[in-house]
Amino acid sequence: MNPLLSVWLKPKSTAEYVMENKTVRFSIILFILSSYSNILNALQESGFIEGWSSWLVAILIIIAGPIFGLIGFYIGSWLYTIVGKWMNGSGTLENMRKAIGVTAIPNLVLIPVSLIYIMIYGDLFFQRPEWNEFTSLPTGPSMILNLITLAIGIWNVVVVSKVIGVVHGFSSWRGLGVSLVIAVSLGILMVPIVFIITGFMLA
Numbered sequence: 001m002n003p004l005l006s007v008w009l010k011p012k013s014t015a016e017y018v019m020e021n022k023t024v025r026f027s028i029i030l031f032i033l034s035s036y037s038n039i040l041n042a043l044q045e046s047g048f049i050e051g052w053s054s055w056l057v058a059i060l061i062i063i064a065g066p067i068f069g070l071i072g073f074y075i076g077s078w079l080y081t082i083v084g085k086w087m088n089g090s091g092t093l094e095n096m097r098k099a100i101g102v103t104a105i106p107n108l109v110l111i112p113v114s115l116i117y118i119m120i121y122g123d124l125f126f127q128r129p130e131w132n133e134f135t136s137l138p139t140g141p142s143m144i145l146n147l148i149t150l151a152i153g154i155w156n157v158v159v160v161s162k163v164i165g166v167v168h169g170f171s172s173w174r175g176l177g178v179s180l181v182i183a184v185s186l187g188i189l190m191v192p193i194v195f196i197i198t199g200f201m202l203a
Contacts, residue, residue, distance in 0.1 A: 007105045011159045015166040019099040027077075027101025032069035033111070034104035039064055040114040041149065045136050047128025057126075076100060080164050083178045089168025096167045103163055106156045113148055117141070 003022075006014045018026070039061050043049060049057050077096045084091055117137070118125045127136040135142040157179065164175030 003102060004105055004108075007102055007159060008155075011102065011162040012166060012172070015099050015102050015159075015163040018102050019095050019166065022098055022101070024094070024097045027097055027099070027104075028070065028073055030101040030104040030108075031073040032066050034107040035069035035072060036061060036065045037107040037110040037114065038072075039068065040118075041110060043126055044114070045128055046126065049126050050123070050128070073097070073100065076103075079182050080167070080178060083181055084164055084168040084170075084175075087168075087170070087174055087178060087181075089164075089170055089174075089178075091164075091167035091169065099163050099167050103156065103160045106152050106159060109152055110149065113145065117145060 001014065001017045003014050003018050006017070043061075049060070052060075077093060077100045080100065081091055081093045081096045084096075114125075121137055121141075124136050129136045137145070157176070158172075160179050161172045161175035164178050165172040168175070168178075
């Protein structure tokens with residue numbers, strides 16, 4: 001089984017295969033690669049790197065990829081294991097670290113897509129839209145990119161639910177519940193942080 005292909009049709013079987021036949025290193029590599037997609041997505045139309053030279057942007061992305069990939073891998077696998085156990089799961093951290101790499105595969109598609117957009121539109125990809133504009137990119141291509149990103153995001157939720165269910169030995173619906181509990185909890189924790197940062201910037 002090739003996890004890079006099977007995850008699109010058989011995510012549950014892929015998670016079982018990876019957990020039984022792959023190592024933790026395999027998952028770490030996938031998370032590091034996937035983090036490049038996440039970084040490009042975060043920088044898209046953010047205005048954060050406007051005026052930066054191309055080589056400086058490339059260095060930033062190359063260095064940040066492994067850092068954010070490892071952080072996401074270790075924190076994600078730990079949270080999925082702990083919260084899953086709270087919901088009567090039987091999974092171990094070791095098995096979660098093996099299987100969680102499957103959740104990073106869908107995002108890999110966005111790497112070549114983003115690079116194609118960067119090659120075509122250059123700095124417009126990173127430029128922040130004006131206050132009265134929806135996007136810095138042409139409307140049609142921007143809508144296509146947003147639809148691709150949305151579709152990948154939806155499928156990623158499915159894959160995450162399947163992986164959590166496989167590792168903990170319960171249903172994918174309960175796996176979705178684990179994801180929602182984590183997402184809501186992190187959202188609640190982020191609210192005061194955002195207010196503090198916003199207040200500091202406006203002071």
